[in-house]
Amino acid sequence: MSGSASLIDPRSLELFYWVVQLGGFRRAAEKLATTQPAVSARIAGLEAAVGVRLLERGQRRKLSLTPQGMLLLGYAERLLALQAEMQAAFAGPAGVQGIVRLGVAETIVHTWFSLLVRRLHEAYPLLQLDIVVDISVNLRAALLAGEIDVALLLGPVAAPGVQDVPLSEHALGWVAAPELMLGTEPLGLDALGRVPIVTYARETVPYQQVRALFAGRAAPGPRIFANSSLASIVRMVLDGIGVGVIATSAIRTELESGALTLLVVTPLLAPLRFTASWRDGPGSALAAAVARMAEAVANDHPG
Amino acid sequence: MSGSASLIDPRSLELFYWVVQLGGFRRAAEKLATTQPAVSARIAGLEAAVGVRLLERGQRRKLSLTPQGMLLLGYAERLLALQAEMQAAFAGPAGVQGIVRLGVAETIVHTWFSLLVRRLHEAYPLLQLDIVVDISVNLRAALLAGEIDVALLLGPVAAPGVQDVPLSEHALGWVAAPELMLGTEPLGLDALGRVPIVTYARETVPYQQVRALFAGRAAPGPRIFANSSLASIVRMVLDGIGVGVIATSAIRTELESGALTLLVVTPLLAPLRFTASWRDGPGSALAAAVARMAEAVANDHPG
């Protein structure tokens, strides 16, 4: 009957845990930095070991747990928690090692992100980072899909199993190259509507904010140049293509050198509120440490 | 400093646990069916992983734990207990597998032992047995040294960490070949003292009992042939060398066929009280199962 062949391998158990958490073999393979066939084989081995099916991978491309799978998942969680506790008890900060997949919004890349990386490297010399830069909406999806472990994004993510800690606020500013000669007087929306507005990509908060400002006005909406690359946006504004809506903290150098000037505009744009967000659970200690470090660095460098 | 190289391997943790429990690398290697170099390597790996020494193997050929070793041992116990619980939850009886090193007193070998083996094989088809037959005093030492997992011996062992369950009693009988013509009348010690007495080895309970019977008597003590092999003892008695002191249950066939006759002797010898004894602790479930099975079989076959 139940051909219980070998003993339950703790290593496979971790894989099983992540397969369930992330809802797929492929996801788990990514998370654990291996390949899908390896995951298949290990899960198959686990099922052989317990003698029954653990996962129903049949219908609607959705994985579901068998009753025994539920039972095993419970043990897996307890075992992983205990292991994590043990590792933590022995590995001082200098001994911590592992891979953290970190998603970062571009604004943060252009402010204090490299400082965070440096601090992390000092505190955890063995830590490896896989860095993905993308817009917040994509980072959020990636975090929920388990493709990244921590995200520094416009948050909070506010999803079950995800922790958020607030980082510093970054004010959005209207900026332009001096050659546009928009002056230093307060400007209204009418004045702005006549030049192109250069800002972040279509799915982002700043883009939506700008769009909302002009919505419902009689005058025709402004031309908005959405751009997924912050460096590119800055270039365009420097070149006088239009006015930019950019987090001022990301262009501190250009503002201080006078290459860009800050316009006084009413109404104000709401500041960007970033969070460090990570999936909670066993083994999330590293992710949490990264998030906490980000919090500390952000506090040292207010937007 | 602490060159924390890799993660703590649960497999090595089990080895570490047994090294501490059994007080030596060699013992642990035996227990886990591997070699001493393998144990050395794994412990060294473990110490590299946590970055500190776990065992002091210096002085007086005695292993002692460092403080970190104590800490790790605690985690090892918790982890192993959890693993054992998980295995038990999944492995129905038919799925149980493992190796049990079983020590057996020879008297039991000659009564119901083969039935026990058969029952065990039926109940746990994947169970492997390593059987050692020896006299009880040696079995006790082997059990305490961790060289065997369960012993069926003249008990109880009555040591910390060792569980005892009583098995059936086996009466010791005075027996002789009919040709000796000792009759069916009650015999006294004087009559017995004139013929050699054949019984178990010098370190055994029956030998000591016989010796004690004649101690303090004026008459010269009897000649006692101590023999470590029960088969050999029976052979000698069958051949008329002398009278035997043997557990009657072990020579049921010979008594029923009339090849040996039971003598009526006063005073009576105390019956042999066997126990099934095993080391308690994580992973002892199999050993306990064997002991319980022995108890059941013994109850079915009273001495």
Place this chain on the structure above:
DNA sequence: AGAGGTTACGGGCAGCGTAAGGATC
């Protein structure tokens, strides 16, 4: 001198990755 632990070295095998094959929407 003998038991216990370490070091050195060769071979076997588990488990991984690549690549091709279904199945299901």
Place this chain on the structure above:
DNA sequence: GATCCTTACGCTGCCCGTAACCTCT
């Protein structure tokens, strides 16, 4: 057709066992 899981296969690298060496009683 795209996505996800499974199967097939060759290979690497880990870990074990054998053997020689060291150390302490």
